[in-house]
Structures are given as structure tokens and as C-alpha cells.
Amino acid sequence: MVFICLFSVFNSLLSSDGRAATVAKVLAMTMIIVCTLTYMTVPYIGIFGAALAVLCGNACSMVMIAAYCLSDYDLRIRRMLVIQPDDFRYLLRALTH
Numbered sequence: 302m303v304f305i306c307l308f309s310v311f312n313s314l315l316s317s318d319g320r321a322a323t324v325a326k327v328l329a330m331t332m333i334i335v336c337t338l339t340y341m342t343v344p345y346i347g348i349f350g351a352a353l354a355v356l357c358g359n360a361c362s363m364v365m366i367a368a369y370c371l372s373d374y375d376l377r378i379r380r381m382l383v384i385q386p387d388d389f390r391y392l393l394r395a396l397t398h
Contacts, residue, residue, distance in 0.1 A: 305359060305363075307367065308362055308363045308366060311366045311369075312366065314370055315366070327362055327365045327369075330362070330365065331358045331362040334357065334361050335354050335355055335358035337354075338350075338353070338357055339354040341354075
């Protein structure tokens with residue numbers, strides 16, 4: 302679930318910046334990964350193989366799109382995921398005004 306949430310944030314960032322083609326390329330690569338892993342794992346471990354393939358595909362898509370966004374937009378992952386003191390100050394200012 303974390304992968305899907307982070308992917309949607311990066312997807313929105315790229316799409317709003319006119320780079321929907323990049324998102325489409327990442328999703329195409331994800332589809333190839335999921336199909337390949339499903340083909341390889343389902344005969345051996347059944348439905349769990351399909352679940353594992355989708356999990357790996359989602360993780361790969363999130364890593365690919367995150368790497369692109371982090372390098373292209375100079376984002377810092379720690380700044381995005383960890384609440385900073387500035388965030389609290391901004392929240393307090395917004396609530397008091």
C-alpha cells in the first residue's frame with residue numbers, strides 16, 4: 302500500500318508537469334515485470350506467486366518513478382517523509398490565522 306501511495310504522489314507531480322509519457326513508460330515496464338514474474342511464479346506457488354509478482358511490480362514502479370522525480374526535481378526523501386519543525390510551525394500559523 303505504501304508503494305501505491307508514494308507512486309500516486311510522484312505520478313501527480315509528473316502528470317501536472319506535462320510528463321505523462323514518463324509515467325506511461327514506467328507503467329509499461331511495470332506491466333512487463335508483473336507479467337514475467339506471474340508467468341514464472343504461478344505454476345510453482347499459485348495465487349501467492351501472482352500476489353508476489355504484483356507486489357514486486359508495484360515496488361519496482363515506485364522505485365523507478367521516485368528515482369526519476371528525486372533526481373529531476375532535486376527532492377529529498379527524508380524531507381518528504383519525516384515531519385520537520387517547519388511543518389509544525391506552518392501548521393500552527395495556519396490554525397491560528
